Amino acid sequence: MASSAAAPNRLVRDLFAKSWAGVAILLVFYALIMLGFTLLSPYFLTFGNIASIGANMAFIGLMAAAGTPLIIAGGLDLSVAAVAGMAGVVVALLSARGINIWIASLAALVVGGAIGCGNGLLVTRAGLNAFIATLGTMSIITGCSLVLTGGLSQPLNATDFSYIGSGTVLGVPFPLLLMVVVFVLFWWVMARTPFGRRIYAVGGNPDASRLLGIPVERVQLTLYIVSGVAGALGGIVLASMLGAAAPDAAGQNLLTVVAAIILGGTSLFGGRGSVWGTLLAVLILGTLNNGLTLLNVSSFWQEVTRGSVLLLAVGLDQVRVRFQTR
Amino acid sequence: MSRLEMRGIDKAFAGVPVLRNVDFVVGTGEVVALLGANGAGKSTLVKILSGVYARDAGTIAVDGTVRRIATPADAIAAGIRLLPQEVSVYPELSIAENISIANLPVHRRFGIASTDRRLMRRRAQELLTTLGHADLDPNRLVGSLGLSQQRVVEIARALAGEARVLVMDEPTAALAEAEAEQLFAVIEALRRNGVSVIYISHYLDEVFRLTDRIVVLRDGEVAGNFVTAAVSHETVLHAMLGRVVDELYPEKSTRIGAPLLSVVGLSQPGCLRNVSFEVAAGEILGVFGLVGSGIERVGRAVFGAESAARVTSASIAGQPYRPSTPRAAVRAGIGFVAAERKREGLIGMLSVRENITAPFLGRFVNGWQVDTQAETRDTRHWIAALGIRCTGPEQEIRLLSGGNQQKVCLSRWMLGSISLLILEEPTRGVDLGARREIYRLIRQLSADGLGVVVVSSDAEEVAGLADRTIVLRHGEIVAVLPGSASASAALAAASQTTGSAA
Numbered sequence: 001m002a003s004s005a006a007a008p009n010r011l012v013r014d015l016f017a018k019s020w021a022g023v024a025i026l027l028v029f030y031a032l033i034m035l036g037f038t039l040l041s042p043y044f045l046t047f048g049n050i051a052s053i054g055a056n057m058a059f060i061g062l063m064a065a066a067g068t069p070l071i072i073a074g075g076l077d078l079s080v081a082a083v084a085g086m087a088g089v090v091v092a093l094l095s096a097r098g099i100n101i102w103i104a105s106l107a108a109l110v111v112g113g114a115i116g117c118g119n120g121l122l123v124t125r126a127g128l129n130a131f132i133a134t135l136g137t138m139s140i141i142t143g144c145s146l147v148l149t150g151g152l153s154q155p156l157n158a159t160d161f162s163y164i165g166s167g168t169v170l171g172v173p174f175p176l177l178l179m180v181v182v183f184v185l186f187w188w189v190m191a192r193t194p195f196g197r198r199i200y201a202v203g204g205n206p207d208a209s210r211l212l213g214i215p216v217e218r219v220q221l222t223l224y225i226v227s228g229v230a231g232a233l234g235g236i237v238l239a240s241m242l243g244a245a246a247p248d249a250a251g252q253n254l255l256t257v258v259a260a261i262i263l264g265g266t267s268l269f270g271g272r273g274s275v276w277g278t279l280l281a282v283l284i285l286g287t288l289n290n291g292l293t294l295l296n297v298s299s300f301w302q303e304v305t306r307g308s309v310l311l312l313a314v315g316l317d318q319v320r321v322r323f324q325t326r
Numbered sequence: 327m328s329r330l331e332m333r334g335i336d337k338a339f340a341g342v343p344v345l346r347n348v349d350f351v352v353g354t355g356e357v358v359a360l361l362g363a364n365g366a367g368k369s370t371l372v373k374i375l376s377g378v379y380a381r382d383a384g385t386i387a388v389d390g391t392v393r394r395i396a397t398p399a400d401a402i403a404a405g406i407r408l409l410p411q412e413v414s415v416y417p418e419l420s421i422a423e424n425i426s427i428a429n430l431p432v433h434r435r436f437g438i439a440s441t442d443r444r445l446m447r448r449r450a451q452e453l454l455t456t457l458g459h460a461d462l463d464p465n466r467l468v469g470s471l472g473l474s475q476q477r478v479v480e481i482a483r484a485l486a487g488e489a490r491v492l493v494m495d496e497p498t499a500a501l502a503e504a505e506a507e508q509l510f511a512v513i514e515a516l517r518r519n520g521v522s523v524i525y526i527s528h529y530l531d532e533v534f535r536l537t538d539r540i541v542v543l544r545d546g547e548v549a550g551n552f553v554t555a556a557v558s559h560e561t562v563l564h565a566m567l568g569r570v571v572d573e574l575y576p577e578k579s580t581r582i583g584a585p586l587l588s589v590v591g592l593s594q595p596g597c598l599r600n601v602s603f604e605v606a607a608g609e610i611l612g613v614f615g616l617v618g619s620g621i622e623r624v625g626r627a628v629f630g631a632e633s634a635a636r637v638t639s640a641s642i643a644g645q646p647y648r649p650s651t652p653r654a655a656v657r658a659g660i661g662f663v664a665a666e667r668k669r670e671g672l673i674g675m676l677s678v679r680e681n682i683t684a685p686f687l688g689r690f691v692n693g694w695q696v697d698t699q700a701e702t703r704d705t706r707h708w709i710a711a712l713g714i715r716c717t718g719p720e721q722e723i724r725l726l727s728g729g730n731q732q733k734v735c736l737s738r739w740m741l742g743s744i745s746l747l748i749l750e751e752p753t754r755g756v757d758l759g760a761r762r763e764i765y766r767l768i769r770q771l772s773a774d775g776l777g778v779v780v781v782s783s784d785a786e787e788v789a790g791l792a793d794r795t796i797v798l799r800h801g802e803i804v805a806v807l808p809g810s811a812s813a814s815a816a817l818a819a820a821s822q823t824t825g826s827a828a
Contacts, residue, residue: 192696197680197696201673201680211662211671212656212685213655213657272675
């Protein structure tokens with residue numbers, strides 16, 4: 001009597017235990033919501049709409065792409081969205097003083113990297129808890145951005161600069177392309193290079209890694225710098241899209257960044273995760289937002305939906321991990 | 327009438343039988359050893375007894391009454407207590423609270439129920455006295471106790487109810503020799519009080535000292551049931567392994583090469599004082615001492631993993647060397663295998679392949695990318711050469727048994743060119759069969775010209791394996807023993823209280 005029920009149960013269990021099961025679940029979920037919105041709204045499945053979802057999520061995707069390896073390596077960067085805000089401010093203020101917009105952008109990237117380096121040193125050298133250290137720098141950076149701008153949005157009116165946020169290549173929005181390129185690059189580094197392997201080793205067991213001669217602190221420091229640079233890049237994209245640098249425009253997206261990484265199957269305890277999961281999660285969150293807006297669902301309910309999806313996904317992932325452990 | 331009678335126990339997992347018609351009987355106040363190589367069915371039998379697994383067939387009777395044991399709660403109600411391998415206590419609670427935690431005595435004051443602290447303390451005092459530890463103050467925090475005393479508290483907690491059968495799974499695995507002595511005294515006290523003990527251990531010496539009877543399981547069947555006083559080590563080993571056991575330890579080296587590592591004045595505040603030694607190529611140097619002797623720091627200090635350690639001078643292969651970081655040590659040609667495999671040795675979520683290539687990943691790089699094919703090829707080679715039992719290079723390392731994990735930890739260092747290998751407690755938590763293979767492997771490595779340092783608190787292991795042994799006490803070298811020295815000589819040197827050692 002038990003065996004007839006056990007057979008399909010086994011099958012589900014075996015499927016769940018595969019290493020790619022997490023990404024597969026997300027893919028199925030993504031397909032389902034795409035299908036649902038297509039049936040519910042005639043405006044949803046159009047090239048323009050899908051492209052705009054990608055473009056609108058790009059700056060979040062950039063931050064989440066860099067956040068994924070950092071969390072896998074056992075780190076955390078809560079300041080990344082604040083860095084994005086600061087980057088826009090740096091570009092706007094420098095270009096307002098007549099400095100070339102591209103040089104200003106480069107400066108913003110350097111500032112982002114420097115902040116990331118500061119975060120990394122606080123965590124790896126001073127030994128502060130990553131959550132607390134980057135919560136602190138997040139507040140400092142947000143405050144500095146507000147001080148520098150007096151809390152006002154700074155206009156950015158360089159035509160060629162707006163290409164970053166609003167340009168297209170063969171009809172595909174440039175930010176979307178940029179995001180995809182960055183994700184492919186991160187995938188390649190994490191899956192194929194020795195540095196990528198060390199990311200997983202360091203996050204999986206820092207003590208063991210240290211005793212194997214892996215430079216644990218250096219790996220983490222590098223990833224904090226990368227996160228800072230990616231935050232700045234996201235901020236530049238956002239500022240270009242908006243045509244202005246708002247000091248507090250990016251900060252509210254921090255939770256979305258972290259939610260995307262976790263929804264994508266990356267373990268907050270380190271050692272496990274992939275950028276493809278994060279990319280899918282970014283697309284899922286963007287699609288939900290877009291689809292619900294098209295269906296005239298109030299943004300208050302969208303907030304509820306996003307939280308529920310996150311909990312559902314994390315719950316499913318727990319089940320999966322439990323199957324894998326057995 | 328027997329205290330415990332398990333009759334005709336059968337158990338299969340997914341159609342594979344793990345226990346076949348096992349009879350296991352324990353008398354009142356009897357101490358019975360349950361032995362067997364890994365996978366013999368020891369832990370399955372114990373889990374059935376404690377209600378964790380359901381048996382497929384058979385009966386369990388306690389004091390002549392057949393008991394239905396389907397859940398851990400049933401087992402506890404039947405008076406069966408399991409002490410797991412790892413000590414599990416609440417370090418922030420007092421001894422008395424730890425002992426009564428499952429059943430805190432309550433009294434009412436002004437209509438409000440609260441813990442009867444006095445009764446709780448008295449209970450604890452009584453139990454500790456029974457166990458021969460009347461000197462322990464029930465108010466002390468358990469976190470302030472040594473490991474063996476925590477073990478005593480755990481045993482007292484198990485006795486707090488109506489305990490009739492106590493199952494101890496490798497109770498001395500984490501204890502030093504002197505601490506184990508305390509535990510043995512406690513087991514004597516249990517015996518006197520009529521509590522039956524099922525004792526699972528890899529240490530044959532302990533088993534022969536402590537137990538009345540030895541039951542051996544092999545491949546899920548009872549392979550032997552001996553009265554301890556009337557049986558030899560060889561007979562028991564034979565029953566466990568099912569074949570004639572050759573020496574556990576390989577031959578000692580006769581050809582020691584040129585000096586390889588020389589350490590002068592290794593010191594670490596509070597742990598090590600002026601420790602100097604040399605290791606030659608082809609030599610296995612033992613570092614032996616009891617807990618508190620500081621031996622657990624020696625290996626890692628040389629490896630650069632103890633930032634507070636200092637040396638007056640050191641050299642490796644003629645080059646000056648200064649321990650700074652593990653990374654620098656690896657570059658200088660030193661490999662290290664930590665005692666705590668799970669915590670410091672394995673990267674559990676990664677595969678066998680990724681674990682093996684971790685320290686010398688640079689050798690598997692082709693352009694910018696890791697050459698996974700080369701990794702797989704080398705991993706397969708080591709899996710075959712060392713007989714690592716796994717489903718293949720891609721299996722997650724945490725799923726392997728202790729002995730196979732240890733082989734992975736050793737094979738890692740074979741992929742690079744190291745000249746010195748430092749091993750901490752190389753066979754802790756490793757079953758007997760794999761132990762011999764690991765000893766052979768270590769000897770093979772040294773015969774190939776490697777210098778090997780074995781840091782161990784197991785006197786038998788050091789005496790059996792090392793060509794020369796330094797013995798530490800209170801952070802200082804108190805004796806240097808030749809390879810011919812016996813385990814008891816090493817133990818004697820390590821435990822002397824007055825400074826008259828050579």
